[in-house]
Amino acid sequence: MSAAGGLPRTGSALAIWPALRRSGLGPGLLMLAVVTGLNIALQPDFFSGASLSGNIATFAPTILICVAQAVIVLSRELDLSLGAGVSLINCVMASLPQDKVGGPLGVMAIAILVAILLGAVNGLLVAYAGLPSLVATFATGAIWFGLALTIMPQPGGVISDAIGDRYAGTLMGIPVPLLIIAVAMTGWAILARHRSGRRIMAVGSNPQAARDAGIPLRRTKLLAYLVAWILVALGAIAISAQTLSGDPRLGTSYTLASVAAVVIGGISLGGGRGTPWGALVGALVLGLVTNVIYFAGIASSWQEFVKGLVIVAALGFMVLEGQRRA
Amino acid sequence: MTDHLPLPPGRVTARRISKSFGGVPALAGVDLEPRPGRVLGLLGANGSGKSTLCRIIAGEMAPDGGELLLDGEAVRFATPKDGVRHGIVIAHQHPSLAPDLPVWENLFLGMERCGLGGFVSRAGSRRAAWHMLQAVGLDIDIDQPVERLSAAEQQLVEIARALSREPRLLILDEPTAALSAALVERLFAHVRALAASGTAIIFISHRLQEVEALCDDLVVLRNGHRVGSWELDGSLDEARVLDLLTGDSDVASRARDRKPQAAREVVLTLEGLAAGTALRGVDLDLHSGEILGLAGLQGQGQEQLLDAVAGFRRKDSGRIVHRGRALSPRRPRDMIRRGICLVPNDRHRQGLFMNETVGENLAAVSVAMQPQPWRLRRRALRDFVQRAIPRLLIKTRGPAQPVATLSGGNQQKVVIGKWLDGSVDVLLLSDPTKGVDLRARREIYDTIADLVAGGSAALVYASDIHELLHHCDRILVMFEGRIVEALSGSAMTEQRVIAASFGRVA
DSSP states (O other), X not given: OOTTSOSOOOOOTTOHHHHHHHHTOHHHHHHHHHHHHHHHHHOTTTTSHHHHHHHHHHHHHHHHHHHHHHHHHHTTOOOTTHHHHHHHHHHHHHHSOTTTTTHHXXXXXXXXXXXXXXXXXXXXXXXXXXXXXXXXXHHHHHHHHHHHHHHOSSSBOOXXXXXXXXXXXXXXXXXXXXXXXXXXXXXXXXXXXXXXXXXXXXXXXXXXXXXXXXXXHHHHHHHHHHHHHHXXXXXXXXXXXXXXXXXXXXXXXXXXXXXXXXXXXXXXXTSSOSOHHHHHHHHHHHHHHHHHHHHTTOOHHHHHHHHHHHHHHHHHHHHHHHHHHX | OOOOOOOOTXXXXXXXXXXXXXXXXXEEEEEEOOOTTOEEEEEEOTTSSHHHHHHHHTTSSOOSEEEEEETTEXXXXXXXXXXXHTTEEEEOSSOOOOTTSBHXXXXXXXXXXXXXXXXXXXXXXXXXXXXXXXXXXXXXXXXXXXXXXXXXXXXXXXXXXXXXXXXXEEEEESTTTTOOHHHHHHHHHHHHHHHHTTOEEEEEOSOHHHHXXXXXXXXXXXXXXXXXXXXXXXXXXXXXXXXXXXXXXXXXXXXXXXXOOTTOOEEEEEEEEEETTTEEEEEEEEETTOEEEEESSTTSSHHHHHHHHHXXXXXXXXXXXXXXXXXXXXXXXXXXXXXXXXXXXXXXXXXXXXXXXXXXXXXXXXXXXXXXXTSOOHHHHHHHHHHHHHHTTOXXXXXXXXXXXXXXXXXXXXXXXXXSSSOOSXXXXXXXXXXXXXXXXXXXXXXXXXXXXXXXXXXXXXXXXXXXXXXXXXXXXXXXXXXXXXXXXXXXXXXHHHHHHTTOXX
């Protein structure tokens, strides 16, 4: 044809702006700027080292769990059991005899194994048994919560101080929570360049086309759940490292937060569109909103109410913005 | 047929394939022997089982009975992947692409070009993708998501993907429906080259001249049976094909009996109607009892004109006058109230509730528009549906059949049928026979003719000139958002329409 096309432009490193517009991340970043501004206004030492690392330590679990939800949503499914799963993992960790299972490393290894097991159950029910994920994971969430209550009817138990110290410390001069987030996002960046990651996107975008093209649907969806639940395990370990005890209701609020963060991050609930970076942005927005509520001195009894209002407003903003662009 | 000769290598054969959907047989023991190095034309009306047969051969669907032979050995395909592995590749009529993924990724969907450890080799894939698209004559940004492409471009991506997989059997399911003549020619050159290298090809099309130009063998299906097959030697016996397709050789020859438009009442007047960049000022008069055709190349504003009149989009300027009253529709409901109804272009997305039944679809408009929203007129609706099915000759088991299981032509009849309960005064139709076979096409126009005989009027856009010449009283040709020619009587010729389509007015 014409010479206008030429050889394909190599790479798209310079195409940040179109990539940003396509990603749907614009409104999320705008919201992030607004809440960051509010944080700075309410908390003048926002950028001090102590404040920043404290914030990152607090946000890390939310970020990890939101990114986990993003991976599942990209495959055109949903997981409403993430929060209860966090609680269950936390209770298992707190009820283990810390010294007899190989110390902190052993406890964390068991936490990851439990998470993989929970992810496998959800993945098998959704991908192989063909249950609708909305209902199936809502139900397994109730099961995880029930199990957590059985293991630990009241908040209690002990998690080794070693885990807490490690989490609060630094490695090679970098705060450990930041490192965990970096590892998780790098993990996704690697997966996104791998055949398996591309297939998760393809299945989410059009399952029928993916199937027609010979992509194994069920295996790909199961993979999405397993990857997500490894991230959930990291999130559960991070939050346990801060509480140092078990609580069967610890993770409850993360389920709603993760879905909200996914939407704020411009990831389509219809699957296939967006990136987990969006969930990272969404999680930061939600975390900073919580900060604002706290520093604005709103009574704790009103915090959930205000948080819900903010999420509804954020979603409304997203929808309006989406319509304007269309 | 019990004595099978040993087959030469690389040969895929379908034997006595049968399949039914919800008790309705779609295929009743069909044989198909595409031969290496030859193009097999598969002809049949909509609903004759062509697509079903091809999906079964490609492993996308399991047959109820019969078998697939690969070099004489029976094989079972559990998933489409098995078909691909054996070199059987299909380019679907409706492109099977992931809309959010970039063009280049779609070309390698399921067969990613990977380097070490399964990592997608991006640079290599993009370069190969560019060459694959150049080969079919598509010069586009390969990084944009597929959903941004036009229907024709998506079709070419689907075809380019199939061609690149070096198939031993390539199935092209209506590949040309969305393509311009130049692109069709280019595609045919490719297909011939592929056949010359020993690939077997199955080619499905409703355009007989394409089959004549491309195919070496011909198989005709009707109602899931194979009713004829022979070798073509350069020319197609059109009368015989039409006879086999429909069981009715009279099908193509019944032109509309045109009445003089002398003193007919004007139903709808447009004055300088403009909307967006595509519609730049249209004037027309639509008369009672008239079928008025909109012709022209694709994308000259015909669809925007229909959308603006139907209230699907707001007009920027100009007047829409219906029976003496100027209207400014804000939403389709405003116009439906006045009996101005649109049969949209995309029946799957805009025309039907795909998850519901024939009866529910037919009654949808009546339910939405009924004057007493709190009282569902069940009996009246049921009677309407019972009358509409035979009136439109919809081939269905009954009102309870899911509309998704009907063939394309019958689905289109349902889209039209849903307007027949109310008092339709102006029926707007956007390419109503796209992907519809000859018989259903005639039946659809018969219905329209019936409707306008009662005093209403129809405004039809169709991409096929012959269809308009055949069925319309007058033809308006659009070019770049305006009407450049109005033809009636003996001036309605293919030459005049084509000339005006390119902006050349006599």
